[in-house]
Amino acid sequence: MQSLEQIIELKNAPELISKLTQFSTVRNYKAGEMILDENSLIRAIPIVTRGTLKVMRTEEDGREILLYYIKPGESCIMSFLGGLHDERSKVRAEVEEDAEILFLPVEKVSLFIREYPEWLDYIFRLYHKRFEELLEIVNAIAFKKVDERLLDLLQKKKQVTGSNTLQVTHEQLAKELGTARVVVSRLLKQLEEHGHLQLGRNKITLM
Numbered sequence: 001m002q003s004l005e006q007i008i009e010l011k012n013a014p015e016l017i018s019k020l021t022q023f024s025t026v027r028n029y030k031a032g033e034m035i036l037d038e039n040s041l042i043r044a045i046p047i048v049t050r051g052t053l054k055v056m057r058t059e060e061d062g063r064e065i066l067l068y069y070i071k072p073g074e075s076c077i078m079s080f081l082g083g084l085h086d087e088r089s090k091v092r093a094e095v096e097e098d099a100e101i102l103f104l105p106v107e108k109v110s111l112f113i114r115e116y117p118e119w120l121d122y123i124f125r126l127y128h129k130r131f132e133e134l135l136e137i138v139n140a141i142a143f144k145k146v147d148e149r150l151l152d153l154l155q156k157k158k159q160v161t162g163s164n165t166l167q168v169t170h171e172q173l174a175k176e177l178g179t180a181r182v183v184v185s186r187l188l189k190q191l192e193e194h195g196h197l198q199l200g201r202n203k204i205t206l207m
Contacts, residue, residue: 003049051099066176
C-alpha cells in the first residue's frame with residue numbers, strides 16, 4: 001500500500017507493511033463523520049491513508065477544543081495508549097476531509113511492538129509530535145489572545161486542506177477553539193476589516 005510505504009519508519013520494513021495490510025480493515029468516511037467518541041472502547045487503532053481527521057476533547061463544562069489533526073501516514077497516539085492499556089477513549093476523532101482509514105486490531109499493536117522495532121519507532125515519533133502539538137495548545141491558551149489563536153487555527157486548516165478557501169462555519173471554529181460563536185464571529189469580522197481574510201457563506205478565504 002503506497003501510503004504505508006511513504007511512512008519514514010516503514011520504508012525498510014516490507015514485512016511489517018505486509019502484516020499491517022493483512023490484518024487491518026480498510027474503511028472510507030465522509031467529512032463530518034465520527035470514527036471514535038469519548039468514553040468508547042478502543043478495539044482498533046486508526047491509521048489514515050487518505051484525508052484528514054481532527055481530534056477533539058470535551059471539557060467538564062461542555063466546551064470543546066481541537067487538540068490536533070491526523071494526516072495521511074499518521075495515527076492517533078491517544079488511541080495507541082488507550083488501546084494498549086485497555087482504557088476508554090479520552091478524545092473524539094472526526095473526519096475533517098473525506099478519508100480512507102486502516103483499522104489495526106489492538107492485539108496486533110502489542111504483537112508488532114515486540115516483533116518490529118520499526119513499529120515502535122513509528123509510535124515514538126507520533127508520540128513526540130503529538131506531545132509538541134499539545135504543548136503548543138497549552139501555550140496558546142495560556143499566553144495568546146483568542147484572535148491570535150483563531151488565525152493560527154485558520155492557518156493550520158489551510159495547511160491541511162492545501163487551499164486558501166476554507167469550508168467552515170463560525171460554530172465549528174468556536175468549538176475547536178473552546179470559545180463562543182459570537183466571539184469568533186466578531187473576531188472574524190475584525191480580521192476581515194484588517195484585510196487578513198474574506199468572509200463568505202460557510203466559507204473563509206485567507207488573503
